[in-house]
Amino acid sequence: MSELTKLKIAEARDALRKGDVTSAELTEACLTAIEGAGALNAFVHKTPEIAREQAAAADARIKSGDAPAMCGIPLGIKDLFCTKGVDSQAASRILQGFKPEYESTITSQLFDAGAVMLGKLNMDEFAMGSSNETSVYGNAVNPWRRGNDEAQLTPGGSSGGSAAAVAADLCLGATGTDTGGSIRQPAAFTGITGIKPTYGRCSRWGVVAFASSLDQAGPMTKDVRDAAIMLQAMCGHDAKDSTSADLAVPDFEAALTGDIKGKKIGIPKEYHMDGMPAEIEALWAEGRAMLKDAGAEIVDISLPHTKYALPTYYVIAPAEASSNLARYDGVRYGHRAQLGQGDGITEMYEKTRAEGFGEEVKRRVMVGTYVLSAGFYDAYYNKARKVRTLIKKDFEDVFAQGVDAILTPTTPSAAFGLGEMKDADPVKMYLNDVFTVTVNLAGLPGVAVPTGVDAQGLPLGLQLIGRPWEEGDLLNTAYALERAAGFVSKPGKWW
Amino acid sequence: MSIDIETAARVAKLARIKVEEDELPDLAHAFNDILGFIEQLNEVDVDGVEPMVSVTPMRLKRRQDGVTDGGMQDKVLKNAPDAREGFFAVPKVVE
Numbered sequence: 001m002s003e004l005t006k007l008k009i010a011e012a013r014d015a016l017r018k019g020d021v022t023s024a025e026l027t028e029a030c031l032t033a034i035e036g037a038g039a040l041n042a043f044v045h046k047t048p049e050i051a052r053e054q055a056a057a058a059d060a061r062i063k064s065g066d067a068p069a070m071c072g073i074p075l076g077i078k079d080l081f082c083t084k085g086v087d088s089q090a091a092s093r094i095l096q097g098f099k100p101e102y103e104s105t106i107t108s109q110l111f112d113a114g115a116v117m118l119g120k121l122n123m124d125e126f127a128m129g130s131s132n133e134t135s136v137y138g139n140a141v142n143p144w145r146r147g148n149d150e151a152q153l154t155p156g157g158s159s160g161g162s163a164a165a166v167a168a169d170l171c172l173g174a175t176g177t178d179t180g181g182s183i184r185q186p187a188a189f190t191g192i193t194g195i196k197p198t199y200g201r202c203s204r205w206g207v208v209a210f211a212s213s214l215d216q217a218g219p220m221t222k223d224v225r226d227a228a229i230m231l232q233a234m235c236g237h238d239a240k241d242s243t244s245a246d247l248a249v250p251d252f253e254a255a256l257t258g259d260i261k262g263k264k265i266g267i268p269k270e271y272h273m274d275g276m277p278a279e280i281e282a283l284w285a286e287g288r289a290m291l292k293d294a295g296a297e298i299v300d301i302s303l304p305h306t307k308y309a310l311p312t313y314y315v316i317a318p319a320e321a322s323s324n325l326a327r328y329d330g331v332r333y334g335h336r337a338q339l340g341q342g343d344g345i346t347e348m349y350e351k352t353r354a355e356g357f358g359e360e361v362k363r364r365v366m367v368g369t370y371v372l373s374a375g376f377y378d379a380y381y382n383k384a385r386k387v388r389t390l391i392k393k394d395f396e397d398v399f400a401q402g403v404d405a406i407l408t409p410t411t412p413s414a415a416f417g418l419g420e421m422k423d424a425d426p427v428k429m430y431l432n433d434v435f436t437v438t439v440n441l442a443g444l445p446g447v448a449v450p451t452g453v454d455a456q457g458l459p460l461g462l463q464l465i466g467r468p469w470e471e472g473d474l475l476n477t478a479y480a481l482e483r484a485a486g487f488v489s490k491p492g493k494w495w
Numbered sequence: 496m497s498i499d500i501e502t503a504a505r506v507a508k509l510a511r512i513k514v515e516e517d518e519l520p521d522l523a524h525a526f527n528d529i530l531g532f533i534e535q536l537n538e539v540d541v542d543g544v545e546p547m548v549s550v551t552p553m554r555l556k557r558r559q560d561g562v563t564d565g566g567m568q569d570k571v572l573k574n575a576p577d578a579r580e581g582f583f584a585v586p587k588v589v590e
Binding site for chain 1: 498502503506507509510511512513514522525526528529530532533534535536537538539541544545546547548549550551553555556558567570571573574575576577583585586587588
């Protein structure tokens, strides 16, 4: 593997500007690394022609002296983003062959800034999953292993391909999306950094919708500085997304001073879960000590409705999904089932959706249909929306007490083996998101930072949750934690 | 609340997803697992609590009610599984 692919975005940016490297060279190095990493199944649609063209344009732009930070940086794009003329199928069979005639706002912004697209990345189907095992492309594989054990591990989900690609140095950064933890959990499982910004920071236009009131895109990168740089390029108001915030985007990288003296960091007592591995507890305690040493004030806080976040999520997300996924009907795009003699339009819908959706997607669409159906709407859906109000209020109360950020574990375990959860009931898999899902329900920014490894050598991460719209401050706290933790481990190359 | 096979079939029908007879018991079982998990919400006192409408307090923007886009029939139809004479084609709807 070329050393070039190991560069961070900030390093590559500086080298590009100095003329020490060209985007064409960086891009070729990444394309070669991708070709050699088929075993990870991270890149599922490769776009080398587009990448070379964009790299050449970026090099010309850098030469002319007009080079935004992301100019010439090779990225992977999650398959959930619509990319013009390039397969965009949300890892679902129902969107097989779909090549959008338009570009998502986020990828447009990245390309306008000069970024290079290497290809589309594996994920759970419609972003529904926590292990990348619901993908029509097959599993993405974590580049990390348990010591010398060759068992394949999950890179997490739903942004599993993004996480695997960044951790294995196939690209310098990747886009992810996060509805219940889909950026932060895979980031934790692969030892990288990922931030879900405040709801409304990034435009959802052109991103295949799962649960519209929870979905947010964000960057997945090799460190906090890179996350700040890439997030900057992804954010901004977009008239095409009615929930996009019309707020100025501050300079996130400039916020990274590492100075967190006097910051109040909350430790929520409800995140001490029964049966949580001692290693996670220890990691969390170390994180507290690191932030305290850096001058922060650590305070115990309570978020009393934490326990109800997952059940609330598993009403609201399927309800919104059942509505959003109603559009896949075999009429306007994607797959249409082969029809039998006498089949009418209803059979066309039913057969198309039965063939096109995978098991988890079908299950969630039907659960959503049930909780929205006559007679159950109040008992389930409205109830969940009320509990969601209370969950958000928990956070508002602690922020009103002067808390600047909240420190929690990112996940209740390290990466697990692919297939290990196959026979578990769906609820067991849902528990992966226990620490991350509250953040989506409350619309807050959350960042996952790798801070240690477990006894088997697998990465573990901590999560910081910030006040709405204060991603800069949150990233600065994450930066202080990153510096104190000094996490530098990389997976050994076996692929 | 326990979901029986009949309810599972009704939900599948509402969702327009074909589920074979022999798959219904497993589906009902999965629903029961998930709904059992959701039942926890009954413990929460939500008296006087407003259901959340928007996670960030915002007033939706308004714009001129005018045509801003269009004239791209070919692009709209480009990905259709069956498009004929400028239309999406589907099986006969009206007898």
